[in-house]
Amino acid sequence: MEESEQTPLDRDVNKLLIASQPLSGGIDASTAPHRIPADMLQYGEENNIFEMMQSLLEQLLIYQPSEPIQFMISHLQLNNDSVPKIVILGPPASGKTTIAMWLCKHLSSSLVNRDILSLRFSSMSSDVYAEFQKTEYLTSPVLIHLLQSRLAEDDCVRKGWILDGIPETREQTLMLQTIGIVPRHVIVLSAPDTVLIERNLGKRVDPKTGEIYHTTFDWPSDVSIQNRLVEPQGISEPETVQKLLSYHRNIAEITPLYPRILKVISADQPCMDVFYQALTYVQSSHRSNAPFTPRVVLLGPMGSGKSLQAALLAQKYGLVNLCCGQLLKEVVATQDKIGMVVQSYFGKKAAVPDTLIMKVLVHRLIQPNSLTQGWVLHGFPRDPDQARLLDALGHKPNRVFFLNVPFDTILERLTLRRMDPVTGERYHLLYKPPPTMEIQERLLQNPKDSEERVKFKLDLYYRNLAELQEYYPHAISLNGDQDPYTVFEYIESGIIAPLPKKVH
Incomplete structure (x- = not known):
């Protein structure tokens, strides 16, 4: 919220909340990330801790009771902070x-x-x-x-x-x-x-x-x-x-x-x-004043637009853009011990084990900019076991989105992609056709965009989809078969809005 939009009471309450934080970097731990438990912000948001404390402070400032402790107990017992x-x-x-x-x-x-x-x-x-x-x-x-x-x-x-x-x-x-x-x-x-x-x-x-x-x-x-x-x-x-x-x-x-x-x-x-x-x-919730570090996971089949949405989020909010496949390629390029092991799987065209993927991923997630700026992860997890492993290592996402795109649309998006081997320019036979017949005749298709390969990948995704949706019950499902910037607006609103309040 802009300073000019805050009421005097809002400003006083926020100052008191900031002053009451015991850590020098604030709750987002921008100066001392190693001192903050990884699940602290998740716990605070899920249980509306900041809003609860803000409401208590507002009531204390308004009524100025002679017995503030008893007053706060009585206020909490009312449990009416969410009534209309x-x-x-x-x-x-x-x-x-x-x-x-x-x-x-x-x-x-x-x-x-x-x-x-x-x-x-x-x-x-x-x-x-x-x-x-x-x-x-x-x-x-x-x-x-x-x-x-x-x-x-x-x-x-x-x-x-x-x-x-x-x-x-x-x-x-x-x-x-x-x-x-x-x-x-x-x-x-x-x-x-x-x-x-x-x-x-x-x-x-x-x-x-x-x-x-x-x-x-x-x-x-x-x-x-x-x-x-x-x-x-x-x-x-x-x-x-x-x-x-x-x-x-x-x-x-x-x-x-x-x-x-x-x-x-x-x-x-x-x-x-x-x-x-x-x-x-x-019935909607307003954006909270609570400090918030987004940890976003984008799930969807190949061709659903995860990479584009991750790039848009990273650009607008300064999040660290984490593509699991790209991270593995980067670690191979370092030629260190882990990179050599990953390279051996690439050479055999075999799947990299989950434990090795997590070692590479966690190394990136514990970097200061990931901890303080937040991150958006795509390409992982691909199944419930990977999702559980991510949570177990202390990197539980606080927003999960499923990008749903029809099977036929995915085939159309991917199997019609082509590349010009001379210029490196990328084309799409339907959405971005080559300007001349000469260019069209020399276009090549990436083997991973073949219909057989795409159908195989889609089958793997849909095989795990139901279990992933069950594992992330509060995930937001979006129609990914529309204008990318419309999809981005939906994702953005899902990140800005607070989590649904628990029903007791």
Whole structure:
């Protein structure tokens, strides 16, 4: 996260977390990698240790309890760090109340909006409420006070909450942040004003259930419901235009206060589509502030694009690009003792034993840049035994991707590859044909690209695929039969997103 996007509380918490780290290089061990257990970061991410500590520190800074130890114990016992905390904003007639109600039903959370808080306000002092009845307006301090007391109740603490149309102004947003009411997801619905005005004119409300209907787009089939629908106040065109002007003025000041957690969704589409987009977003996890060193394994058949994706990852994130076959060739070139042994297997065209492969691979994995920058490995492991061996030696990957490409596509990609023996230029008879007939006539095919050899390699891969997928249950499967940069975006999002939380 950029410094400018961090709230003061975020900065204070991160400073405290950094200061509490006992090792001079931070948790990524950039200055002392040998002192860090290889599985420390994996354990921290799998158990959400950083997020847990960050939440504790936030609560301590907000409430400043006299008994901090007991306070932290009570907070951990609540076990509610992952419950929904959602804000849904939008102009009049954008459907935010409907979406909020549907999300509440789906997530079993508590709905809170201005109307609900107004009803609670009626139980306060008669003089204050009498003034409210005259103006029909809750001042910001009163609204935030009511909201704070509502969110502190047991159902909101245990099951989470969804705020419908709150906060309404920058002032209210800052007041919420000051008292520690910070959502995890903020949704802003958006639609053209002309559409919203037309929608508002047809709005009807069921006074019994609070459900909102529309004379054109969402008319109930039940006659009894139709008969009891009423036209809400304040939906005329002049009133709607005035509300839209006020909304646009306020929302422009609110959105910058939620830079990392806000998503804009078009409300000018079927309500069910809006709901599913909102649901997908609120069920997603934001990128963690925890220090993270990627250890990525790309699995897939030959020709699935692993080498290209590894190169893209290495280029963008500075990861060490580890191709097992290339490592073996490099060690042979050194002509040292291990290289001579590997060369003997190459000479016999025999498979290099797993133990020898691991010796070469581990030597590269323990180099400082691999430990501090992270790595992306492809070409290994090829079967469950190699995967277990990699883990046993302390180099367990924290992200695994399967690139799935149809059998026929692999054959097309590989068997049509050719090379010009004169220039060394590589061609593909379908995707990159030679420019002249003269060049085409002298093109050669690498023996490993013959159809027989490709089918043999594919058979070996698919023979081990099911067991590898079982060994890596949290691996991400991707469609590799699409534009390489689209595949890269999916891989990138899988690396940036935190691991799924454990379900106890």
